[in-house]
Each structure stands twice: as structure tokens, then as C-alpha cells.
Amino acid sequence: MTDIEVLINELPKIIYKLRLTIGSSQDIMQQVILINNAQEELRSIRQAIAQEFNRANNQISNISTLSRTAKSLTIPTILQVNPAITGNIESITEKFGNPHTEISVTTLQSKINCWLEWGDLLQAIASDILSDANLVNQTNIHLNYASLSTQILELENNLHNNLSAKQTLKFEAELLQLQTRLSLVKNTIQNSQGLLTIMIALSSFCGKNGFAIEWLDDAHGLIISTNNNFQELTEILNECDIYAHKIDDFKNTISNIKYQHNQPIINKKHIDQREFNSSYKALRKLLFIFSGLIVLGIGGWFAKTQIIQIQRMAVNLYQENTAENTFKSALKLGTEASFIAQNPPHTLPVWQKAASKWQKAIELLQSIPEETSVSIKAQERLIRYRRNYIAITKRANTEKNAVAKLAAAEKLATEAKFFMENAPNSLIAWQQAKDKWQQAIKLLQSIPKSSSVYEQAQAKLPNYQTNYAAINAIMENRHQSVN
Structure with a gap:
């Protein structure tokens, strides 16, 4: 085995490092170091190949040896480094080379240059990500949730005819949330021209599984891997279409289950109405007696205490309902602001409209009292909305x-x-x-x-x-x- 062949056997290990897994800022910085080290190793191999050529030119007897070697070189399969890699074969071959095809030294040198350029691009992408705190935060949030494929599978397993009415409502709410998430992912990938915006959508698609940027070229576009499975964006969009059909099927099943639940409810409606009327009459009688006691002065102190407690309960209930409605209104404004700001660039009025909605949402969240049940969630959203408002305001000024x-x-x-x-x-x-x-x-x-x-x-x-x-x-x- 020649020196060049020994170096080529190391290529899969080196090229495997030329990937960028989207995660925390610290993880990304560590990966940049690995990418830089891989580039240094590639430069060393390129230099060794050049030296081998020079030696062959100086020693005529070695030219034939180099020529024979150059005609029989093959890049080892990446499966030697990571046997778990699966997915689109063309995408994998595009990055790592074809282990079944012989390659000349000249072609190898050209391929090394492509890998070095890819390393430079990955470092540039990493730099852009690290400078965008909002992107890092959003991708980290997505890492706390299951992937779309996992969520679809869980819903499929939980969907059966024995669901109670309460379980059906919960399932329906989860289904609506999943559909919204899926639509946002698909629309962003299809319509956005910005790589960073697409990465946020991909992080939502992959969830806890995470993903890594593997390769980018004109023929295949962006290639990512999740759980060692290589995919192009077109394949991800196809999966989104499959999931959308599944969600429609889930909706039909839920509708049938709800119809079955409603049948006994309709039959009981008359009975329930009579029971309600009876209870209402009893309540009116109790209130009449209670008011009579007040008028007669019997149990006056007891009645006064009860009235104060009832008033307090009414105030608390009103405050709680108001806080919940305010929180929902703030969420609606935040969603509208996010939607408006999608797919930049935008004109100044568009950025100003988005900033205005973020500002109104912030004002609503700030007005929610601390003693209400939604206070903690409101404070968490407030931090995020303020950050978004600052970012949007900056874009508007730009x-x-x-x-x-x-x-x-x-x-x-x-x-x-x-x-x-x-x-x-x-x-x-x-x-x-x-x-x-x-x-x-x-x-x-x-x-x-x-x-x-x-x-x-x-x-x-x-x-x-x-x-x-x-x-x-x-x-x-x-x-x-x-x-």
C-alpha cells in the first residue's frame, strides 16, 4: 500500500467531522474547532499528494508507480466510520465519495478542495448562528419537544374508539397544535430564501432528535442528517405531506368518536334539564330563606361573613378570567407578529407593524397580576417577546x-x-x-x-x-x- 493510499484510508474519518449539528452556542463553538482540525488534516493530505507528484516527476522510475496508483485509488466507505448511516445514497455519495468508483489523484485533489470550501462555509454558517441569539434560543426550545414523526406515531398509538370525552378533547387539542406546527415547517421550507430561517423550521421538524448540516450543492440542495439518516429538503417536504394526510385521517376518526359520545348525551338531555330545573328551584328557595334570615336579623353576623367571602371569590374569579383572556390575547398578537416577520426582507411598514404587535403583546403580559395562575407563563413569554421586539425594532431601523x-x-x-x-x-x-x-x-x-x-x-x-x-x-x- 502506497503512502497516498494510507492517507486516503483516513479520509472518511476526516470528512465525517465536516458537519454542523445545530445546538447550544457552546456545542457549535466546539464543532467549529473540529471542523478547523479536519481542514488542517485535509491540507496535510493535499500537500502530501503534491509532494508525491513532485517526487514522481524528479524520479522517472516512480512515474509508472504513481500512474498505476492514480488509476486504482478508491475512497473507503463512510460506513467504516459510522455503520448506522442511512438515507439517500446519492446524498451520502455526494459528500463522502463513491467507494465503488476508482478515482484519480487529480480528481482527489479537486475533491479535497471542495471539502475545504465546505469547511469554510460551515464555519461561516456557525458564525451567523452564533450572532443570532433568537435562532439559538428557538432551536434549543425545539430540542425539548418530540419530533414530528414521533408525535405522529404517539397520536396514532393513542387513537382508539375507547377514548373518553375528556381524552377526545385533549387529543383534538394536540392534533390542532401538531397541524399548526407542521404547516409552519412546510411553508417556511417551501417559501423562505434564508438558510437560517429554514434551519429554525428544520429544528422544529426534528425536535429532540436534532439535526446536522451535512452538505450543500446545486444538484441536491441542502442535505441534513437526523439520527444518522441523510435527507434532502425535498424528502422532508414529502414527509410533511404524508403527515398532513395522517392528521386528516386522525380528524375523521375523532369526529366519529365524538359522534358516538354525543348520542347518549342527546338522549339524556331531557332528563338533565329536569334535574337542572329542580336544582335551580332548590337554590332559589335556599336564597329566599337566607335573605329572610338577614331581614329578620337572625344569623346576621354569619350572613355578613358569607357575603364578604362570596365577594372575594367573585373578585378573584374575575381577575383570573381576565388574566387568562389577556394572556391568550398576548399569544395571539405574538403569533401574528411572528407570521408577519416571516420570509424577509420586508418593507419598513411591515417591520413596524410586527414591532407594534410585539409591543402590544408585551404590554398585555406586563398587566397580568402575579397572583394569577398564568403569571409564570406570562413572565416566560415576556422575556421572549421583549427579545423578539428588540430584534424586530433593529430590523426596522436597518x-x-x-x-x-x-x-x-x-x-x-x-x-x-x-x-x-x-x-x-x-x-x-x-x-x-x-x-x-x-x-x-x-x-x-x-x-x-x-x-x-x-x-x-x-x-x-x-x-x-x-x-x-x-x-x-x-x-x-x-x-x-x-x-
């Missing part, structure tokens, strides 16, 4: 600045054209026009990609640069002609 920069650039361009058209023979006017074109170009270049006016800025930029270059060339020619 958008506002970007719009202002575009308007300023357009104004400078208009002024530059005015100088060029109305003072064609004045070097001073042309210098002013040149300065304005330069300022306009800098403003357009400073508009971030996350802005809704970024495409407009990029569309104007070539024209502005052409005008600047033209006026600069004309001025240089005039200077040369004068000299």
Missing part, C-alpha cells in the same frame, strides 16, 4: 436607514446629472458631479442584503459606476490635454 440611503443616492445621482448636463465645459462642475457619483455609489454599496431595497440598489449600482468611470476618464483626458 430598513429605515437603507431606504434613506437609497433616496440619498438617487438625489445625488440627480444632482450629478444636472452638473454634467448644464455645465459640460466646466471642470469644477464635473468634479462636483464626480464627487456626487462617488458618494452615491458608496451609499448603494452600504445597503445590506437583508433590506427590501437591496435589489433596487444593486440594479442602480452598475449605472452609477459607469457614469463615475466615464466622467473620471473624461477629466483625466482633459488634464492630459492641458498639460
Whole structure:
């Protein structure tokens, strides 16, 4: 076995490290170190291959040996490193190479360069994730819940005709929650252009199972793995469709169960009504006697005490109901704000509308008294909503600045054209026009990609640069002609 073949046998172990599991900030930073180490090992292998080529060129007798080796190289299967890997074979082969296909040294060098570039991209993605506290928090929250596939299986196992009315209501609520989660995941993956936004949806899809970013290319798109199963986004969307059909089936079954429950209820309705009337009459009689005791002064102290207790109970009940309704209203506003902010970039009014809803939700949560049952949940939501409000406000300010920069650039361009058209023979006017074109170009270049006016800025930029270059060339020619 040649030295090159020995090095190639180490490739699966090295390439396996070129993955990014989405988790806590500390976990991601540790993975960045592993990715960097893997890149160093790949560079060492690339250097060793180059040295082998140089040695073969210097020693003619070794050229044939290298040639024979180059024609018979194969990359070992990744299953030697992790036998549990399953899933899309094409996706696995795209990343790790085909163990059944011979590869030349030149092709291997090209493949190593691709792996090194992938490592750089993974580190860039990790950097973006670490700079987005909201993304890290959301993915960590998703790690506390079961995956969509697990939840579907659990519901399927729990669905039977012996469900009680209470169990049926609980099942129905879980089903609605699951359907909402599934729709959000599917819509985000289908419609979002942002990788970080898609990762939040994937973390919701995978839940406790978690997922790792394995590969990204034009042919297969984003490739992830969860529980060692390699999947493309199209496969995940197909699974979402399957789960949606299952949920519809669950709904039909629940409807049948509820219908069976309602039959005896309908039969008992008349009996229950008579019992209610009887109880109501007894209650009215008791209240009449109680009020008579008050009028007659009999048991006056007892009656007064009871009235105070009843008043307190009424106040507490009212406060509790108000707090619950306020909490629900805040959740509704938060959901609406999240939905509005999906799939950026957005115009300034959209960001402002989302920020307004977050602010109203925060105000509602702050108004919930501490002694109510929803107080703890309200405080937890309050922390998250404040964080979201700050992030949205920041995006709104960024958008506002970007719009202002575009308007300023357009104004400078208009002024530059005015100088060029109305003072064609004045070097001073042309210098002013040149300065304005330069300022306009800098403003357009400073508009971030996350802005809704970024495409407009990029569309104007070539024209502005052409005008600047033209006026600069004309001025240089005039200077040369004068000299």
C-alpha cells in the first residue's frame, strides 16, 4: 500500500467531522474547532499528494508507480466510520465519495478542495448562528419537544374508539397544535430564501432528535442528517405531506368518536334539564330563606361573613378570567407578529407593524397580576417577546436607514446629472458631479442584503459606476490635454 493510499484510508474519518449539528452556542463553538482540525488534516493530505507528484516527476522510475496508483485509488466507505448511516445514497455519495468508483489523484485533489470550501462555509454558517441569539434560543426550545414523526406515531398509538370525552378533547387539542406546527415547517421550507430561517423550521421538524448540516450543492440542495439518516429538503417536504394526510385521517376518526359520545348525551338531555330545573328551584328557595334570615336579623353576623367571602371569590374569579383572556390575547398578537416577520426582507411598514404587535403583546403580559395562575407563563413569554421586539425594532431601523440611503443616492445621482448636463465645459462642475457619483455609489454599496431595497440598489449600482468611470476618464483626458 502506497503512502497516498494510507492517507486516503483516513479520509472518511476526516470528512465525517465536516458537519454542523445545530445546538447550544457552546456545542457549535466546539464543532467549529473540529471542523478547523479536519481542514488542517485535509491540507496535510493535499500537500502530501503534491509532494508525491513532485517526487514522481524528479524520479522517472516512480512515474509508472504513481500512474498505476492514480488509476486504482478508491475512497473507503463512510460506513467504516459510522455503520448506522442511512438515507439517500446519492446524498451520502455526494459528500463522502463513491467507494465503488476508482478515482484519480487529480480528481482527489479537486475533491479535497471542495471539502475545504465546505469547511469554510460551515464555519461561516456557525458564525451567523452564533450572532443570532433568537435562532439559538428557538432551536434549543425545539430540542425539548418530540419530533414530528414521533408525535405522529404517539397520536396514532393513542387513537382508539375507547377514548373518553375528556381524552377526545385533549387529543383534538394536540392534533390542532401538531397541524399548526407542521404547516409552519412546510411553508417556511417551501417559501423562505434564508438558510437560517429554514434551519429554525428544520429544528422544529426534528425536535429532540436534532439535526446536522451535512452538505450543500446545486444538484441536491441542502442535505441534513437526523439520527444518522441523510435527507434532502425535498424528502422532508414529502414527509410533511404524508403527515398532513395522517392528521386528516386522525380528524375523521375523532369526529366519529365524538359522534358516538354525543348520542347518549342527546338522549339524556331531557332528563338533565329536569334535574337542572329542580336544582335551580332548590337554590332559589335556599336564597329566599337566607335573605329572610338577614331581614329578620337572625344569623346576621354569619350572613355578613358569607357575603364578604362570596365577594372575594367573585373578585378573584374575575381577575383570573381576565388574566387568562389577556394572556391568550398576548399569544395571539405574538403569533401574528411572528407570521408577519416571516420570509424577509420586508418593507419598513411591515417591520413596524410586527414591532407594534410585539409591543402590544408585551404590554398585555406586563398587566397580568402575579397572583394569577398564568403569571409564570406570562413572565416566560415576556422575556421572549421583549427579545423578539428588540430584534424586530433593529430590523426596522436597518430598513429605515437603507431606504434613506437609497433616496440619498438617487438625489445625488440627480444632482450629478444636472452638473454634467448644464455645465459640460466646466471642470469644477464635473468634479462636483464626480464627487456626487462617488458618494452615491458608496451609499448603494452600504445597503445590506437583508433590506427590501437591496435589489433596487444593486440594479442602480452598475449605472452609477459607469457614469463615475466615464466622467473620471473624461477629466483625466482633459488634464492630459492641458498639460
